[in-house]
Amino acid sequence: MPLQLITTGDGSHSLLNTDLNETYHSTHGAVQESLHVFINNGLEFFIEHNKPLHIRILEVGFGTGLNAWLTLQLIQDSKIKIHYVSLEAFPISRDIASQLNYPTEIKFPQSKELFMALHEAAWNEPVSIPSNFIIEKRKTTLQEMDFHQNEFDLVYFDAFAPNKQPEMWEVSVLRKVERAIKPAGMFVTYCAKGQLKRDLRSLGLQVESLPGPPGKREMVRATKQ
Numbered sequence: 001m002p003l004q005l006i007t008t009g010d011g012s013h014s015l016l017n018t019d020l021n022e023t024y025h026s027t028h029g030a031v032q033e034s035l036h037v038f039i040n041n042g043l044e045f046f047i048e049h050n051k052p053l054h055i056r057i058l059e060v061g062f063g064t065g066l067n068a069w070l071t072l073q074l075i076q077d078s079k080i081k082i083h084y085v086s087l088e089a090f091p092i093s094r095d096i097a098s099q100l101n102y103p104t105e106i107k108f109p110q111s112k113e114l115f116m117a118l119h120e121a122a123w124n125e126p127v128s129i130p131s132n133f134i135i136e137k138r139k140t141t142l143q144e145m146d147f148h149q150n151e152f153d154l155v156y157f158d159a160f161a162p163n164k165q166p167e168m169w170e171v172s173v174l175r176k177v178e179r180a181i182k183p184a185g186m187f188v189t190y191c192a193k194g195q196l197k198r199d200l201r202s203l204g205l206q207v208e209s210l211p212g213p214p215g216k217r218e219m220v221r222a223t224k225q
């Protein structure tokens with residue numbers, strides 16, 4: 001896959017897929033976007049509201065591993081246990097992963113080792129990283145994946161944008177994801193297209209438009225009743 005390392009507005013790296021001419025994160029700031037959309041408005045909000053001890057997360061698009069690594073960081077010193085299932089159709093190489101500057105932009109104990117451990121974890125099986133985080137990377141497409149009903153508490157929907165990869169955002173695909181969310185579970189994404197909001201509502205989710213990260217007006221969080 002033709003990938004180019006780029007530096008975004010907050011100094012953190014991202015990748016540019018030159019075939020699609022699409023970046024893995026907002027060019028205004030990769031870490032900033034990931035923290036705002038998935039961690040603050042997704043994971044932290046879910047924890048505040050539900051006070052869970054176990055959380056099952058589905059991520060669509062493992063990519064650089066940034067969301068997984070920030071998730072691991074958030075619960076590192078807590079009693080919460082996370083099982084993190086992440087789908088990726090086109091994994092990046094170890095060489096590219098080791099060049100990403102996230103562990104030098106955000107430092108915490110063993111930040112670099114843990115970042116690389118996520119990348120080096122075997123595919124298609126659960127792997128314990130520290131004691132309270134299990135990563136289960138699935139090398140497959142979202143389209144091929146079958147889920148159980150009510151499997152996940154939280155979904156990080158981080159596919160390429162609808163204008164670049166419309167097949168990821170089709171209602172039939174969103175329906176499959178919605179079915180896999182537990183009652184009171186949540187779906188978060190950086191995308192705030194009107195069509196997406198209408199589709200999520202038509203699937204019975206309660207949809208909120210929230211302020212987006214710097215450079216983006218809105219993002220979406222949807223909750224299952």
Ligand SMILES: C[S@@+](CC[C@H](N)C(=O)[O-])C[C@H]1O[C@@H](n2cnc3c(N)ncnc32)[C@H](O)[C@@H]1O
Binds near residue numbers: 140159
């Ligand atoms: C926006 S990027 C992911 C960003 C990622 N969460 C990160 O923090 O780097 C979208 C990702 O979806 C992956 N992808 C593309 N088609 C896919 C498919 N059909 N199923 C699952 N993942 C796919 C891409 O390879 C890419 O890694």
